[in-house]
Amino acid sequence: MTIHREGRTLLFVLLLILFALNWAVAYYMPGNAAVQNTVIGVSIIFYLIILQFFRIPLFKIQQNENQVLAPADGKVVVIEETEETEYLKGRRKQVSIFMSPVNVHINRMPVGGIISYFAYHPGKYLVAWHPKSSTENERTTVVVKMKDGVEILFRQIAGALARRIKWYVKQDQKLQQGDEFGFIKFGSRVDIYLPLDAKIVVKIGDVTKGGKTVLAELK
Template sequence: MTIHREGRTLLFVLLIILFALNWGVFYLFPTSPYTQNGVIFASVLFYLIILQFFRNPIFDITKHDNQVLAPADGKVVVIEETEETEYLKGKRKQVSIFMSPVNVHVNRMPVGGNISFYKYHPGKYLVAWHPKSSTENERTTVVVKMKNGVEILFRQIAGALARRIKCYVQEGQSLEQGQEFGFIKFGSRVDIYLPLDAKVTVKIGDITKGGRTVIAELK
């Protein structure tokens, strides 16, 4: 387990602020141990909460050319046939994973291949489970073209708390299955669009682990 680079500066600055706050409390209330202990407890608890947002587990990726891995930790909230209108221009199976504030927020490649399309969309910050969040919220669209020519599209979608999406890919880049491609601060949602003949291997309510849980099998 490591701390993700997206959180290192924030955690360092927060540590200094909390240290200064506690020093101030000890200086202003030198004879009030209840106040001092209360502030220390609250500071440690708050710091640990923020710290867990940026944890980055280390594990081995098991790669399968015909399997699709979960791009994020979270809960499966949508499995449906839908129309993808931005790039694929056709019907696809959509699987959506909701990332809560307690989930790991690293996003990983569901399949390996070359990035054939990338676009950032500014937008709103509706709650991630809102039906219009996929089309109206701040989001990124990424399309990866596999060796067999199949293209898989996925989106990072901001939510009410997630006000910063980080996506590290660029068009033409080659990435392996399970490799980190982005990070969403404080949780949100990832949508993935699969071919209609893909066999979805998860169901609504299932808990996924990014880069480890198989969510679909491709024909």
């Protein structure tokens, strides 16, 4: 496991702040061991919680052009047929993954191909499970065109806590299945829109691992 670049500066600054806090407690309360130990314990727990937000688990991506991999760690909260109005302009199967604050926050390419469309949309910060979060929250829209011409659309959606969406893709860029395309700090949601003939192999409530869990099979 390694630490993601998005968290390195924050973790270093936080370490300095916690060190200063514990030094101040020890300096101004030299005889109060109970308070000192409590502050130390709380500081360690808090730092470890923030640290795990930015962890990068190491594993090998099993690429398969006929499968759609989960773009994020989390839990499947939506599986439905819907209308995609921004780019695809048609009916699609939507699968949504909710990322809690304890999940890995890296977003990975569900399929390989060339980025045919990218857009960033500023917006609100409704809770990620709100029905309107997909269209009203801060979000990005990414479309990847596979080598057979099939286009898969997916979105990073900010939530009430996650107000920092990061993306590392641009139009016409070629990426492999499982490559990192973005990061959402402190959780939120990722939506993916699949062709109607895609076979969904997960169900509501399933726990997903980004770059590992197979969401669907393509015809």
